[in-house]
Amino acid sequence: MHQLDELLQSHPVVRQARGRPAKELQDCIDACFSCVQACKLCADACLSEEMVASLVRCIRLNLDAADICLATGSAVTRLTQPSNRVLAAQLGACATACAVCAEECERHARHHEHCAICAEECRVCEAACRRLLDAGPARH
Amino acid sequence: MHQLDELLQSHPVVRQARGRPAKELQDCIDACFSCVQACKLCADACLSEEMVASLVRCIRLNLDAADICLATGSAVTRLTQPSNRVLAAQLGACATACAVCAEECERHARHHEHCAICAEECRVCEAACRRLLDAGPARH
């Protein structure tokens, strides 16, 4: 989003740490919400393709990834008294959902530009979730 | 929901299997969406308590659990060409989110009836996710 950095810097938890929001955190929030949009758009674009019947699995995995990225992006956005256990489990599930969706989208990437772009967004989100997981999700 | 059983039975995937939707699946869908509502209501009830400052962590974990249960309930509701990897990872994350939210709600259960009820719903959902995980999430 437009002013994510400024918003995070104005958060009491970040202000009190007198630091800057972790790069891994910003990237993960950004990637999750970007992936929500890409997956929703790709699902709908598939639905409008003539060969929709061959894209049914792609639509299904797009909807899974969109829902899961939204839950993950929302959870990591909350800096107030986080639970490391919850965030770690959800980031892991999100990386899996993005990887599986990317694999399916990549199979259609040559024929459908929206699948190619969506696969890219999923890979970016998968990597961002893994990096935040490695950095420790509940440390700002 | 009111007619969940009938709806599941009318789904092509269930009809073609000439079976009935798995008990574990129905219970999990039901528990996830029930938990979404309980957590949203508990978060808002906490926000209206005079001692809101002491319930901040409870609100936060309620919002996490609501978002995560919604993503999980939505994903397990989709019977079309599921990915076992995605569903298993998300069910595991959901069980964790429910367990952590229940622990926090249980700490406030004596003072706040909404926390007592929400803790119960979270425990039911945690158990339902684990049972579906054991049964194999993508087998109807």
Add this chain to the structure above:
Amino acid sequence: MHQLDELLQSHPVVRQARGRPAKELQDCIDACFSCVQACKLCADACLSEEMVASLVRCIRLNLDAADICLATGSAVTRLTQPSNRVLAAQLGACATACAVCAEECERHARHHEHCAICAEECRVCEAACRRLLDAGPARH
């Protein structure tokens, strides 16, 4: 959900009014979340039908109604310092989304039981939104 009545009664806003939660409010929360599930299930069942190409508009309107019912159900669930303007506008939009989805589902009801059930749920939700709108959404 299972214990919606008890949860609402434990909410500070309802407790302080020494009353019971309005029937219209309970029915609307219940109908909205039930409709979320019905629309998600119908969308996925359509996606699994052989004649998916003829159900594309139904899937699209199901997804609209699911998203809009979720936002509406979540907003009316929050009893803390509500805005009548926001709730009224959203309830009106939800009634419209349910009506339009029901119209489409009714067209497929003879061929697809899931469309018949979903149409019913949408009509129940449309009516519940209109009743809460008439009762005044922000009066408990």
Add this chain to the structure above:
Amino acid sequence: MHQLDELLQSHPVVRQARGRPAKELQDCIDACFSCVQACKLCADACLSEEMVASLVRCIRLNLDAADICLATGSAVTRLTQPSNRVLAAQLGACATACAVCAEECERHARHHEHCAICAEECRVCEAACRRLLDAGPARH
């Protein structure tokens, strides 16, 4: 999101119109999802403020706006066989939710930078919804 323009251009509905996605549509999708994030972050930042008790209404309206912007952004993202009635009603409700949330955030803007930024995002989203409403939501 990063590649919204490219994704929209690859959508069959836009491709078949041999045109470009309407500026009003892109702006509205962008503004809705940006507002979802701003409202979620502002709600959580308020929850971490020492004076949380004075920000309860702000948190509540942030959550309403986040949910409603998500439903709206998701609905306008779907270009497949849209219903003008549904989109128009939801865009109107979203403009109202953003306006009411902005009014509340503006009251706290001098003391809380996150409220100032969130108010801005809400105003941008309100305007974008109204412009798409004027342009005709279901014309690409």
